[in-house]
Amino acid sequence: MTVTSQLKQTLAGLKSAQGTIRTYALQSQEEELRNIFQESLETTGEIIDSLENRLKKIEFEEPQYKGN
Amino acid sequence: MPVWTIILLRSVFFFFLVLFLVRIMGKRNPSRLIPFKFTLYVMIGVTAALTAVGAVNLFLGVVALAVFSLLPIGLDLLSARSKFVHDIVNGRETVLVKQGKVMEENLNQVRLTGEDLLRELRYKNVFNLNDVEFAIMEATGDINMVLKSDKKPVTPKDLEWKVSPQTEPQTVILDGSVSNEALTEMGLNRNWLEQQLETIGISLENVFIAQVDTTGELYVDLFDDTVSLAQPKVREMLYANLEKAQAELSGFVLEIEDQETKEAFAGNAQRLEDLLEKLRPHLLR
Incomplete structure (x- = not known):
């Protein structure tokens, strides 16, 4: 498995985790808890964005690694 | 009118009268009454019973009942205003153990023997007098105590653990019927509940109790205990x-050779680690 396809898997895992965090950010009853999940949502979002950009760059620079 | 009808009518009347009087006298745990209150309840009960069976004149019985129930209400109102009256009516608590030492005089004053004190402490799971820092006898006769600080149960605070805040859970299904009030309290609705039940693959009729906790998760208990359910x-x-x-x-950080990409991954890995640290108390505890 190439690095890019591994990276894609990691991204998929992160995105599903982000989805779960999003439900918690919405349905938690405590203000404090909601805020924490909201922050986590933002952090994971930023990480996902950064990884996606990195992925595009790798694929652009080294097309031979283009995963599926 | 035959005698039995009279007794029947009087009994029904006093049944509801006593129900009403005891209700307006306030909510108290009957096992935690001060002796005086307990006596009052007995007086009300005996008067009501005697009058109901005709041993006492109906009117006189009602007068006595009114006094027995209205006077304590008046006293309660007065003692809520004045500490002095409160102490006279309810009595004061007595310190039995102070700074780990038994106060023998106070023990005598409330007619408690050392054996009694030890038994009461054992009820609270304290077998060693040495563990007790302070003990007090409430006006109701209950004994409460504070353990020495090194004998107290460990709390998350002692461990310097951060724990997730919790609100009370709401019971959304009881005996197979949905409580809309509890759902609205959590900001949820029936649709959400049906969706959740569908996800775990059970029907509403099969649910005995379902509760929603602080994070909005559903805990379900089924009528049919042979069905194993992934909680x-x-x-x-x-x-x-x-x-x-x-x-x-x-792992990528180790694998990748390009320096810039490596650093970017290392940064993200670190951020994710920080996030995990922050979420740990809320997800695992």
Whole structure:
């Protein structure tokens, strides 16, 4: 498995985790808890964005690694 | 009118009268009454019973009942205003153990023997007098105590653990019927509930009790106990998934040779690790 396809898997895992965090950010009853999940949502979002950009760059620079 | 009809009518009348009087006298745990209150309840009961069976004149019985119930209400109102009256009516608490030492005089004053004190402490799971810092006898006769600080149960605060805040859970299904009030309290609705039940694959009729906790997770108990049900482990799963992603990112850092990409991955791996640290108390504890 190439690095890019591994990276894609990691991204998929992160995105599903982000989805779960999003439900918690919405349905938690405590203000404090909601805020924490909201922050986590933002952090994971930023990480996902950064990884996606990195992925595009790798694929652009080294097309031979283009995963599926 | 035959005698039995009279007794019947009087009994029914006093049944509801006593119900009403005891209600307006306030909510108290009958096992935690001060002796005086207990006596009052007995007086009300005996008067009502005697009058109901005709041993006492109906009117006189009602007068006595009115006094027995209205006077304590008046006294309660007065003692809420004045500490002096309160202490006279309810009595004061007595310190039995102070700074780990038994106060023998006070023990005598409330007619308690050393054996009694030890027994009461044993009720509270304290077998060693040495563990008690302070003990007090309430006006109701209950004994409460504070353990020495090194004998107290450990709390998350002692361990310097951060724990997730919790609100009370709401019971959304009881005996197979949905409580809309509890659902609205949590900001949820029937649709949400039906969706949740569908996800775990059970029908509403099969649910005995269902509760929603602080994070909005549903805990379900079924009528049919042979059906094994996977209880939600979503929080633990979420933590595991994030941890997995973090581990994979750290793995990439080792694998990748390009310096800039390497640093970018290292930065993200670190951020994810910080996030895990922050979420740990809320997802795992």
